[in-house]
Amino acid sequence: xxxxxxxxxxxxxxxxxANLPCNHSTISGxxxxxxxxxxxxxxxxxxxxxxxxxxxxxxxxxxxxxxxKSSTLILPHATLRDTAVYYCIGRNRDDKIIFGKGTRLHILx
Amino acid sequence: GAVVSxxxxxxxxxxxxxxxxxxxxxxxxxxxxFWYRQFPKQSLMLMAxxxxxxxxxxxxxxxxxxxxxxxxxxxxxxLTVTSAHPEDSSFYxxxxxxxxxxxxxxxxxxVL
Numbered sequence: 470x471x472x473x474x475x476x477x478x479x480x481x482x483x484x485x486x487a488n489l490p491c492n493h494s495t496i497s498g499x500x501x502x503x504x505x506x507x508x509x510x511x512x513x514x515x516x517x518x519x520x521x522x523x524x525x526x527x528x529x530x531x532x533x534x535x536x537x538k539s540s541t542l543i544l545p546h547a548t549l550r551d552t553a554v555y556y557c558i559g560r561n562r563d564d565k566i567i568f569g570k571g572t573r574l575h576i577l578x
Numbered sequence: 579g580a581v582v583s584x585x586x587x588x589x590x591x592x593x594x595x596x597x598x599x600x601x602x603x604x605x606x607x608x609x610x611x612f613w614y615r616q617f618p619k620q621s622l623m624l625m626a627x628x629x630x631x632x633x634x635x636x637x638x639x640x641x642x643x644x645x646x647x648x649x650x651x652x653x654x655x656x657l658t659v660t661s662a663h664p665e666d667s668s669f670y671x672x673x674x675x676x677x678x679x680x681x682x683x684x685x686x687x688x689v690l
Contacts, residue, residue, distance in 0.1 A: 503678070505681075507622075510669075510684070510686075511683060511684065512582075512584075512671045512673075512681035512682050512683045512684045513622065513671070513673075513681045514681070515678055515679070515680055515681075518678065554621075556621075562677040562678070563677070565612055565624055565627055566612070566624070566673070566679055567624060568614075568621045568622045568623075568624075569621065570621050571621065
């Protein structure tokens with residue numbers, strides 16, 4: 470798995486877009502960028518993944534830079550239920566997942 | 579997304595007893611499942627890779643004789659914590675998936 474670097478914590482006002490950055494400068498060409506989140510006392514929840522192109526689903530958007538060295542997860546309209554630890558992971562699709570420390574996102578009312 | 583379940587969701591046991599935790603893939607078959615452990619305020623730590631029909635692969639520092647893994651079918655893996663001690667109290671989580679890994683809701687183990 471590629472090593473990823475994320476801020477320890479972030480705050481975002483409810484209703485605003487939450488932009489979570491991730492640095493993965495050592496990612497290899499066939500490694501995907503995956504995002505998961507873990508709400509307190511629950512198992513991690515899959516959010517989105519991408520290889521080179523930007524991706525969007527019902528939960529979030531993923532913006533990957535052209536050199537693939539970093540990415541940003543965007544929650545377009547954050548709610549209190551989005552308070553969680555967000556993990557950015559670089560991996561081949563068949564590989565095991567090694568979790569880093571993630572970003573603790575606080576949504577402020 | 580795919581659904582992974584765990585049973586039980588929480589368990590309390592006495593020191594020295596064994597506890598079995600089940601992980602099931604509900605709507606897909608999984609030749610490989612993963613087991614993680616999470617202590618309070620820490621990230622998930624991978625314990626082992628469970629392989630259907632063959633031996634599990636354990637991460638460095640994880641005792642294979644203490645954490646027995648059985649992957650007897652394509653939809654079920656079990657983790658047995660043998661001779662549990664208070665330091666084994668933790669949140670145990672499994673995952674499964676074909677390309678994207680989906681995680682179970684976790685099992686909270688408290689050893690008294």
